[in-house]
Amino acid sequence: MTVITLGPEGTFSHELALRLGCDPVVLEPTIHSIFAGVAAGNGDGIVPIENSEAGGVGETLDGLTQYPLSITAEMYLPIHHNLASLVPLDSIRVIYAHPQTHEQCSGWIEQWKVPVIHTSSNASSAIEAKKTPNAGAILSVSAAAIYHIPVIVEHVENNPGNTTRFVRIAKNPGPDCRAGKCSILIDPDTDRAGLLYDLLGVFARRRINLTRIESRPSKRGMGKYVFFLDYAVSGCTDEALRELEGITTIRRLGCYPTIGVPP
Structure with missing residues (x-):
């Protein structure tokens, strides 16, 4: 099965696909183009959905809103960032970093007091840094090796336990016989006091463990949101969803x- 993920070569998404043994792997320049490729039937996708330091990945949440695709697996990858450059640290005048990477490494970046230019991926950061005089990039060890940029400061993530959760997306739902978690998108069609309380109560009354809840702008105007919920599978799951469907969309x-990730 073809797997589509974020490129260019050397991103954490690409590294994860290789470690999972995916073949062939198609690299796309944006998360949006991954969703479009999966929707077109070109393969399954692997996308980052949340990070332990920076939270939800907006592009992925928007993609789940816009495309009628399913989540069929999740994977967790420890994320370690490094500052790489062709020049010493005191000669760096600009640093290239993906926005999520910037947030995950904000403490170190504040110390360096060097301007940051955002890129579409950590691999793109390497490419830009290599062709820009006196530039650095924050990236993985593997990306630094691929693009032949020396690592000059290791482990610049704010939290040594920094981890990103990835999901596999597909046109069709996967068999849930081994499922441990489910995800739903709630798109309220009313705005009333107590709506969120009522929605969460559906799970609380059945003692279903909500493992994540996140809001995202619906793009339909100020103050209008959709909600992403993850919850642990239980015997009351179908009953809870039927009640939810009676309350909202x-x-x-x-x-x-x-899915465990090989070392």
């Missing part, structure tokens, strides 16, 4: 297993 994004 929901879309089932899928029930899926966690």
Whole structure:
């Protein structure tokens, strides 16, 4: 099965696909183009959905809103960032970094007091830094090796336990026989006091463990949001969803297993 993920070569997404043994791997320049490729039937996708330091990945959440795709698996990858450059640290005049990487490494960047230019991926940061005089890039060890840029400061993430959760997206739901988690998208069609309380109560009354809840602008005007919920599978799941559907509009994004990532 073809897997589509974020390129160019050397991104954490690409590294994850290789470690999972995916073949062939198609690299796309943006998360939006990954969703478009999966929707067109070109393969499954692997996309980052949240980070332990920086939170939800907006492009992925927007893609789940815009495209009728399913989540079929999740994976967790420890993320370690490094500052790489062709010049010493005191000669760096600009640093290239992906916005999520910037947030995950904000403490170190504040110390360096060097302007940051955002890029579409960590690999893109390497490419830009290599062709810009007195520039650095924040990236993985593997990306530094691929693009032949020496690492000059290791482990510049704010938190040594920095981890990114990835999901596999597909046109069709996966078999949920091994599922441990489910995801839904709630798109409220009313705005009333107590709506969120009522929605969460559906799970609380059945003692279903909500593992994540996140809001995202619906793009339909100020103050209008959609909600992403992840919850642990239980015997009351179908009953809870039927009650939710009687309250508001929901879309089932899928029930899926966690896939271990080889070292």
